[in-house]
Amino acid sequence: MIKASKLSVSLGAGQAVRDVSLLVRPGDRIGVVGESGCGKTMLGLAMIGMTPAAAKVSGSLRLDNAEMVGADEKSWQVQRARRVAMVFQEPMAALNPIKRVGDTVMEPLIIHMGLSRAQARECALSLFEEVGIPDPEARFRQFPHEISGGQRQRVLIALALTCDPGLLIADEPTTALDANVALRITELLARLARDRTMALLFISHDLAAVARSTEDMLVMYGGDIVERGKTAAVLSDPRHPYTQGLLSARPRPENVRETDGRRKRLPTIPGAVPPLADLPAGCRFAGRCPVEMSQCATVRPAEREGTICHQLEAAT
Amino acid sequence: MGYFLLRRTISFIVTLFVVSAVVFAVMNILPGDPALTILGLDATDDALAALREELALNDPVITRYGQWVWGALRGDFGVSHSFRVPVSELVVERLPLTISLAISGMVVTVILALVLGIGAAAHHRKAGDWGVMFLSQLGIAVPAFWLSILLVLLFAVKLRWLPPGGFPGWSEPLGAIRALILPTVALALVQAAVLARVTRSSALEVMRLDYIRTARAMGFSRQRVLWRHVLPNALIPIVTIVGLQFAALVTGTIVIENVFYLPGLGRLIFQSIANRDLPSVQALVMLFAAIVVTANFIVDLLYLAIDPRLKARS
């Protein structure tokens, strides 16, 4: 079980993640969505102890019973791969180019799990099968540049599974892939989480992928979790103005054409995410929000029913 | 891959031939009359004629070049004018010392440079990094022969731990090793300074890459990430420089052997110059140049071994 309370990551004058509280239980599948720069990748990195050297992490993060905020690199090394594993965005660049992919997957089995080479080979081959790599024996001897992007991402997922982690963080695992391949990888991740009762933190800006692979979701903006809930509920009935904007900005049949058949302009959220240091102290969305009130920019909204918004506070 | 190998091998052979032509031209055409160069201006006509006969100087230049190359290919470099024995015998006698010096120098260079370079990269922008950068900047400016003199001053003259020079012969293994310690260190320190810089910047570049992040995310220790993931990938530019440095080291032995009075090929060249022994100088210069060219050729082959992507491309 992983529990974050008031977890924050500061970068210079700004806060990339602000007071995030989150409980992850075995088998949970949680989507994290938001625009680039909303803090979702930084949250993922904080949960595996790999924030940039300049970043300051505060609050609390408990992996089972170990407090990891303020823990040194050595303590993190023990947790990585075994309790928390991470799959990154660019499968092209994320594999060591001069190692055969089989050796890459065998390495943690030998180093962390203490298997012999022969055992590690057996185990790695079965992982290759589990993640749907066809003809594992042949793939095993190949170098990363010899296999496709989708296959590489599967290798990276197999690598992440080697030490049977309690939580797998997947940071935009499908963004660099073709739509077709992306769909398969998304389904694979959801299946693995179900089969292994492994928690999955699926970080993506692709709402369709999140809808397909997760049960719960978080919407992040400016380092805050602005809305959380069951994935189906959030997507069908978004409550925070930012989530509403994000959902209406999706290209869907009904917002591509007018009723008379003319092309419609795709709705967008006006403005852009400001730089970290310029985020408003109150609600992070103030300044871009269509229903902004006078106190929004200065007063932090409290959480009500999974969302933080002064409008909803006022309504209840 | 086969194509790359073939092309590189052909260019290696062509280079050797061009180099041999240059050496031959400088040593045989530039002086005008090599016999006169060897014997000096006060030589008698009879002596000159006899030497011309001995060196076959009356044959056309092309014939002489052909004979020299043909002989060299069979290991026959002619007869040393001053020692009156075949040059190949002199070489065989002195080669072990020069090769031991070059190889031990290279090994010490590589070990020092990798440890310092990777260490500096691991402590990027910290005191250790600055220290290594400062030392390597200084090392590049220090001439190997002066460093040798300083080492002799400290370890031979002042502390009296090691001999200041000379070589007792291989029949005394301990003495031979003691005699080679200072020369090896002098040879290696300067080269290690250059290589440590290259190692550091190459490692820093690799450390930024995604697959290093993957390795860290897998919970591998810092040391494992550095030596098993960063270093092998950082090796490509390092190998290039090592190849160039081996060339520099081999010619560096010429200097170092003269500093420490070691009876290797480098001493032999200088004795030959002093004796105006053109056939020996010609053979030895060709030998050194061939070692340099061969080192570069081997470096190209090493690339293929290190980087599997190259095999795919070529």
Place this chain on the structure above:
Amino acid sequence: MTRLPVNLMIGAVLVGLVVATAALSLVWTPYDHTLLNIRDKFAPASPVHWLGTDQLGRDVFSQLMAAARNSVAVALTAVFIGGSIGVSLGLLASAIGGLVEDIVMRLADISFAFPALLFAIMLAAVFGPSLTVAVVAIAFINIPVFARVARASANQIWTREYVFAARAAGMGRFAITRDHVLPNIAAPVIVQATIEFAIAILAEAALSYLGLGAQPPAPSWGRMLSEAQTLMYLAPQLAIYPGLCIVVAVLGFSLLGDGLRDVTDPRLVRER
């Protein structure tokens, strides 16, 4: 206003020191550096002889000053000759292209098989050792270095629009090379020359130390060291000063070269 890099400033100060000393030695040294005074041999450092005297009673400080002049002169001559030939070949290769370019560049590759020392050894064997031999050998190894730099930079210039415009206006290859290419490759060539200067000073010292360069009584740091080596038990200090001078000069030129490169080619500013 960007701040000048530290290496550039330190390099400029050290180079300034060496060049000023060399220039000063033309008009003034404390003593004539060849003046023998056997009665006063191995004198310690004192207000009379700032760094003492050598085995023949010659003033060490004066010798070091005169040797600075020798070092700078050799480096200047060798780099200038090698650089001129190399840049010309590089420009020629770039302007004509095709087979000429291939041949020039292949020859440049091959000449890397001859370190300055090997070349100097051949020349010394044939002509007898002299400072000229050292200068020619150092100049020779500079040719391929400059040919490569000039060709690589010139090839970039040839793709620029103003060169296309000049060609469209009917200017010939050599006129374009003179008017457009040469002025625009000056920066990388000067940077390279500064770095080669450092290498030339090291090479001259090594060759003179080995007896292939400056001959007695010509002043040279390398030659002073080879004499001092035989006197290590008597006067170890004599083996220190000339080496320090070499380090200062080489360090100065190499730092200056690195600094100039950082300033003239911002893309290449390396991780420091």
